[in-house]
Amino acid sequence: MKPITFLFLALSFAPLSAQAQTGAPAAPAPDVAAILPLCAGCHGVDGISSEGLYPNLAGQKDAYLIKQLEDFKQRRRTDPVMNSMAEPLDAALIKALASYYASRPAQP
Amino acid sequence: MKPITFLFLALSFAPLSAQAQTGAPAAPAPDVAAILPLCAGCHGVDGISSEGLYPNLAGQKDAYLIKQLEDFKQRRRTDPVMNSMAEPLDAALIKALASYYASRPAQP
Numbered sequence: 001m002k003p004i005t006f007l008f009l010a011l012s013f014a015p016l017s018a019q020a021q022t023g024a025p026a027a028p029a030p031d032v033a034a035i036l037p038l039c040a041g042c043h044g045v046d047g048i049s050s051e052g053l054y055p056n057l058a059g060q061k062d063a064y065l066i067k068q069l070e071d072f073k074q075r076r077r078t079d080p081v082m083n084s085m086a087e088p089l090d091a092a093l094i095k096a097l098a099s100y101y102a103s104r105p106a107q108p
Numbered sequence: 109m110k111p112i113t114f115l116f117l118a119l120s121f122a123p124l125s126a127q128a129q130t131g132a133p134a135a136p137a138p139d140v141a142a143i144l145p146l147c148a149g150c151h152g153v154d155g156i157s158s159e160g161l162y163p164n165l166a167g168q169k170d171a172y173l174i175k176q177l178e179d180f181k182q183r184r185r186t187d188p189v190m191n192s193m194a195e196p197l198d199a200a201l202i203k204a205l206a207s208y209y210a211s212r213p214a215q216p
Contacts, residue, residue, distance in 0.1 A: 052171030059214060063160030077185060106167060106214035 032096045038085060039097070047104040059106025065098035140204045146193060147205070155212040167214025173206035 036045075039057075043049050047058030057065065071077035072086035073094070089097070144153075147165075151157050155166030165173065179185035180194035181202070197205070 049169060049172075052169045053175060054169065055172045056168055056214070060164055061157060061160045061162065064157075064163045067161060106164070 032093070032100055035089075035093065035097060036100070039101075042081070043101075047101045056106070057101035058104035060102060062098050062102040065101055066094055069094040069098065140201070140208055143197075143201065143205060144208070147209075150189070151209075155209045164214070165209035166212035168210060170206050170210040173209055174202055177202040177206065 042051065042054040043057050047060075048056050068077060069086050069089060072079065072082040073089060075083055086094075147155075150159065150162040151165045155168075156164050176185060177194050177197060180187065180190040181197060183191055194202075
């Protein structure tokens with residue numbers, strides 16, 4: 001196959017390929033922004049808590065935050081507020097929330 | 109009372125006052141240094157963990173850390189490693205450990 005023929009075929013299939021990738025309905029982006037104000041009540045807007053009994057979340061380990069939210073959701077870790085907060089979160093939202101806080105600067 | 113008389117009396121009672129303050133046997137300083145290497149195995153020497161599932165402790169809230177250590181000790185929060193680690197800690201040592209990690213810089 002001549003290079004020009006290959007290029008033509010490749011370009012011809014490119015839209016199909018893109019369509020195949022996006023053909024299945026994309027998972028909705030987790031609506032972290034809608035949840036964050038609830039978290040901020042105790043953990044601060046950027047994950048720096050203003051209350052000694054509530055932990056800072058900013059800069060915390062991603063995997064640790066995921067595990068804690070899952071543990072709160074499944075009530076393997078018990079806290080009246082956090083059990084209720086975590087219960088409706090699905091895996092994608094837990095992952096997105098953990099990622100958000102892990103990425104915040106740990107120093108205020 | 110003349111100022112000079114007051115000064116004389118104040119100086120006369122100063123040693124008694126100091127003795128009264130130190131008369132009772134002082135509580136032994138908690139041996140935080142002996143415990144820290146055990147914590148460092150998972151949480152890093154200065155409280156910055158190198159493993160995603162173990163939380164950073166540096167710069168974390170003092171009161172939160174105290175509560176977690178007490179919860180691990182009383183098994184209100186369960187984790188096989190932390191339950192064993194916290195079990196022998198008394199209140200003074202828990203307080204000293206929490207204070208140590210709370211005072212570490214949160215950014216590595």
